[in-house]
Amino acid sequence: xxxxxxxxxxxxxxxxxxxxxxxxxxxxxxxxxxxxxxxxxxxxxxxxxxxxxxxxxxxxxxxxxxxxxxxxxxxxxxxxxxxxxxxxxxxxxxxxxxxxxxxxxxxxxxxxxxxxxxxxxxxxxxxxxxxxxxxxxxxxxxxxxxxxxxxxxxxxxxxxxxxxxxxxxxxxxxxxxxxxxxx
Numbered sequence: 001x002x003x004x005x006x007x008x009x010x011x012x013x014x015x016x017x018x019x020x021x022x023x024x025x026x027x028x029x030x031x032x033x034x035x036x037x038x039x040x041x042x043x044x045x046x047x048x049x050x051x052x053x054x055x056x057x058x059x060x061x062x063x064x065x066x067x068x069x070x071x072x073x074x075x076x077x078x079x080x081x082x083x084x085x086x087x088x089x090x091x092x093x094x095x096x097x098x099x100x101x102x103x104x105x106x107x108x109x110x111x112x113x114x115x116x117x118x119x120x121x122x123x124x125x126x127x128x129x130x131x132x133x134x135x136x137x138x139x140x141x142x143x144x145x146x147x148x149x150x151x152x153x154x155x156x157x158x159x160x161x162x163x164x165x166x167x168x169x170x171x172x173x174x175x176x177x178x179x180x181x182x183x
Contacts, residue, residue, distance in 0.1 A: 003051040010046060012037040025052040025071050027063040031088055031105050034058040039069035041107045068107040081106070082120045085113065086128065093132045094156045099125065133157060134170055141179045148175050 003024070012020040018038040027034035028044040034052060035041060052058040055065065055072045064084050067076040085106050089097070092105075102125055103110045117125045133155040140151045152163035167175045 003053060005046070005049050005051050009037070009051060010049070013049070014043045016040055025055060025058055026050065027052060027058050027061075030092075032063050032091075033066050033084065033107060034063040034071055035066040035107075036069045036071045039066055039071075039107070041066065041068055042104045066107045078116045079120060081108070082117055085117060085125060086121075089125065089129050089132055093129060093136065094154065096156070096158070097129060129156075130166055131170075134167060137163065137167065137175065138171075138178065141175055142182045151175070 005026075009020070009024060009026070011017070013026055016038045020037040022036075025034050025036060026044075027050045029048045029050060030044075034055070052061075052063075058071075059065075064080070065072045065074075065076055067081045067084075070076065085102065088102070088106055095101075099110045099114065103113045106113065108116075114124060117123075117128070121128060123131075137151050137155045137157075140146055140154065144151075146154070148164070149160040152160040155163070157163035157166070164174060167173075167178070171178060173181075
C-alpha cells in the first residue's frame with residue numbers, strides 16, 4: 001500500500017511533531033527502519049522516505065522498528081538491534097562508514113552501539129564491517145580480473161594500501177598471492 005508523503009507529513013518528520021504520532025509512520029528505504037514522526041533520529045533524505053498507516057504495514061514490508069522511538073510500543077531487544085546493524089553493514093559496506101554514521105543511521109548512540117555490538121558479537125562494528133569487505137574482496141579476486149585498486153574501492157576500502165594491509169593481516173598473504181592460488 002502506497003501512502004503519499006505530503007508536505008504536512010514531511011514537516012512533522014523534520015520537526016519531530018509528537019502530535020502526529022499514531023497518525024502515520026515513516027520508513028527510511030536505505031536503512032529499512034521505521035519511526036514515529038516524533039523520533040529524534042537524524043532527518044532522512046526526503047527521497048528515501050515511505051509512509052505507512054500502521055506499524056504492521058511497515059513490518060509486513062520488512063521494515064524494522066526504530067530502537068530510539070519504539071514505534072510498535074515494544075522495546076527492541078539488543079539482539080534484534082544488532083541484527084539490524086549487521087544487515088545495515090551488509091547492505092552498505094561499499095560506502096564510507098564511520099561509527100557516527102552507523103550509529104546515526106541505526107538510531108543509537110556511538111557508545112551504546114559499540115558496547116552492545118561487541119557484547120553480542122564479540123567484535124566491534126568496524127571489525128565486522130572490515131570482515132564483510134574482505135570476504136567480498138575474496139570473491140572479486142577469485143571471479144574477476146579487476147585491479148587491486150578497483151577491488152579495494154568496490155569493497156569500501158579507503159585505499160588499496162589499506163586494503164592490502166587488512167587482507168594480509170587477516171589471510172596471511174597478499175591479495176595478489178591469493179588471486180594466483182585461486183585462479
